[in-house]
Amino acid sequence: MLRIVADLGNSRLKWGRLDAACNVVESATLPLNDPRSWASTWSSWNPSNDPARWYISSVNPPVAEVLGNSLTSFGRMELRWFRSAAEVPVKHALEHPQITGADRALAVSAAVAQNPDPPGIIVSCGTAITVERVDETGTWQGGAIAPGLGLAARALHLQTAQLPLVVPREAPPAWGASTLPALEAGIFWGVVGAVRELLTHQAASFKSLPWLVWTGGDAATLAPAITWPSSSVVPDLVLQGLARIMASDDLKG
Known part of the structure; x- marks a missing residue:
């Protein structure tokens, strides 16, 4: 099979x-x-x-x-x-796991399995960006949800009369002399700034610096823009989380 x-x-x-x-x-x-x-x-x-x-x-x-x-x-x-997260075997302190995304829980589960020395933070870069906090006991405490690159680009395009659709695929200069590069700068560095602030505040109360795992379709684009001592990019954490559950079920027979 x-x-x-x-x-x-x-x-x-x-x-x-x-x-x-x-x-x-x-x-x-x-x-x-x-x-x-x-x-x-x-x-x-x-x-x-x-x-x-x-x-x-x-x-x-x-x-x-x-x-x-x-x-x-x-x-x-x-x-x-x-x-939903309620269907994923992961240690958590969520208030409402039944209405929290399964993809978030699966990414956290896989990241914690690969990095067994918490604390840690997982950044998933898809349509939305989620920044998930895992404390020193290995408990997923929840996270933050923000617009991803594509969503930010589409919002500017659809909610304005003249701004074109621009989705940056690499780090642009921080300013532009015309509309297109100005959009690229604002979208890319705006998203990077949001993630950097969330990382800083989520890590602030830890006694040691948390490991950081990036995942999702835009992870390879965004991760190089933020310097972090212990950082890795794993594009398919959700799939790996599902694979871990399937392996566990196989062992149970």
């Missing part, structure tokens, strides 16, 4: 294929609302039409329904959904 993990967000769908030890050995980033591309990718991954077990994180209920119907039409599928 094939083992597959999937991260369904607000901007993209990411799949990961696991080996027998539940390590992610292949991944694919797919568009939302495009069952044809899903079917094509699945055919290339599974030409023999073997049965598969899927663990899926979703923060996008409308697309989740379409995805579920598509997957079951592919053949023999076992689907397990993770729709």
